[in-house]
Amino acid sequence: MDLFYQTCREHGLKITPQREQIYKEICRSAKHPTADQVYRAVKRRISSITLDTVSRTLHLFVKAGLVISVESYGTARRYDPNVQPHHHLHCTECGGIMDFEYRPFDRITAPAQVAGDFEVSRTRVVVSGICANCKKKQKRKVR
Numbered sequence: 001m002d003l004f005y006q007t008c009r010e011h012g013l014k015i016t017p018q019r020e021q022i023y024k025e026i027c028r029s030a031k032h033p034t035a036d037q038v039y040r041a042v043k044r045r046i047s048s049i050t051l052d053t054v055s056r057t058l059h060l061f062v063k064a065g066l067v068i069s070v071e072s073y074g075t076a077r078r079y080d081p082n083v084q085p086h087h088h089l090h091c092t093e094c095g096g097i098m099d100f101e102y103r104p105f106d107r108i109t110a111p112a113q114v115a116g117d118f119e120v121s122r123t124r125v126v127v128s129g130i131c132a133n134c135k136k137k138q139k140r141k142v143r
């Protein structure tokens with residue numbers, strides 16, 4: 001949470017119990033949750049919170065560099081509390097996104113013909129496939 005308080009102070013974000021809970025929830029989840037998932041989890045502790053508040057707070061967090069808005073496949077925007085260079089495993093079955101680290105991938109840069117008009121903020125390798133859980137489920141179905 002030190003990073004949270006420090007970043008809030010640096011960006012002049014007021015620290016409120018709601019914001020603390022929202023940030024904690026993203027960190028706890030490890031699943032790159034959507035605003036809606038964060039909202040539903042935080043609502044159990046702060047019943048007065050609205051989805052709109054959560055969405056706006058997440059947007060503020062992104063601007064402050066506290067979380068990253070990561071690729072979402074199809075549906076809602078998803079958020080990542082890990083702002084260090086890392087890469088993603090994406091399960092095409094359950095939509096799960098898991099972090100992994102691999103130094104050689106950190107050095108990948110966007111080619112010049114891409115980086116011309118497009119302002120590159122980060123590059124990340126996404127490995128798509130089927131996670132262990134979904135593989136287990138598939139095996140069960142086959143039998």
Ligand SMILES: [Zn+2]
Nearest residue numbers: 091094131134
């Ligand atoms: Zn899966």
Ligand SMILES: [Zn+2]
Nearest residue numbers: 080082098099
């Ligand atoms: Zn991640």
